[in-house]
Amino acid sequence: MIVLPAIDIVDGRAVRLHQGEAGTETFYGDPAQIAADFAAKGAQWIHMVDLDAAFGRGSNAELAHRIAASVDINIELSGGIRDDESLNRALRAGARRVNLGTAAIENTEWTKRLIGEFGDRIAVGLDVRGTTLATRGWTKQGGDLFEMIELLDRAGCQRYVVTDVARDGTLTGPNIELLKQVCAHTDAAVIASGGVSKLDDIRALMPLQDEGVEGVIVGKAIYSGAFTLEQALEVASA
Numbered sequence: 001m002i003v004l005p006a007i008d009i010v011d012g013r014a015v016r017l018h019q020g021e022a023g024t025e026t027f028y029g030d031p032a033q034i035a036a037d038f039a040a041k042g043a044q045w046i047h048m049v050d051l052d053a054a055f056g057r058g059s060n061a062e063l064a065h066r067i068a069a070s071v072d073i074n075i076e077l078s079g080g081i082r083d084d085e086s087l088n089r090a091l092r093a094g095a096r097r098v099n100l101g102t103a104a105i106e107n108t109e110w111t112k113r114l115i116g117e118f119g120d121r122i123a124v125g126l127d128v129r130g131t132t133l134a135t136r137g138w139t140k141q142g143g144d145l146f147e148m149i150e151l152l153d154r155a156g157c158q159r160y161v162v163t164d165v166a167r168d169g170t171l172t173g174p175n176i177e178l179l180k181q182v183c184a185h186t187d188a189a190v191i192a193s194g195g196v197s198k199l200d201d202i203r204a205l206m207p208l209q210d211e212g213v214e215g216v217i218v219g220k221a222i223y224s225g226a227f228t229l230e231q232a233l234e235v236a237s238a
Helices: 031-040 061-070 084-093 102-106 108-121 145-155 176-185 199-211 229-236
Strands: 002-010 013-016 026-029 045-050 074-078 097-100 122-129 132-135 140-144 159-164 189-193 213-218
Touching (some): 002 061, 013 031, 031 045, 031 061, 061 074, 061 084, 084 097, 084 108, 102 108, 108 145, 122 145, 145 176, 159 213, 176 199
Parallel strands (some): 002 213, 074 097, 097 122, 122 159
Antiparallel strands (some): 013 026
16 A cells, blocks of 8 residues: 655645644644655655645745655645646646646536546545535535546546545544445545554555555654654555
8 A cells, every 4th residue: 555645835834734724733844854754764655735725825836846856756746736837837847646626626627638638647636524525725515525526437537535624634543434435436546535643544444455545645643753654654565
């Protein structure tokens, strides 16, 4: 299973939020240094989010692009990618994959075109409360989760990043039942996000690989010292 350590950026600094809520930031330092550290410790992917762009209150695109170009590992970049220009900038900067959020849900015709053009370099972030999609920095509702999966599956979407908003940054464990439901509705790969608090949470996800879960995003647990990235990678490779 792939472990994607997370770097969320606010005002040029790495942060973690509680349930994705603005104003709940805990700051952890220089994102570029953290990315270099993750790479040195053996990560093959980093999940990087420009939270200022996601909330529509600014942009850390230049910093995110500089980090993507500076580390010799795969970057999955998210936040503020809402048109062809911002998408192409991210890909040219070195992002291996972009994770489309609000724009993917609100402009499905655009999303379907990008899926057709860029293939597996496009992932779609499905951020949910219950089975209702959350958009605009998780402040708005975006419709039914499974209806969106059906629509994007028809367009050929190859990967979904599934976040249970209620668990993100809470260290309460991943939503196994939600992930099972998503996997039952699609043949696309699924990346689990939200709630991982201990190594046993990663172990609990391992059996879901046969159902389609290929990776897990880990954030606060690493930053808070619950376990190390090296330990997570070891568990995930077992």
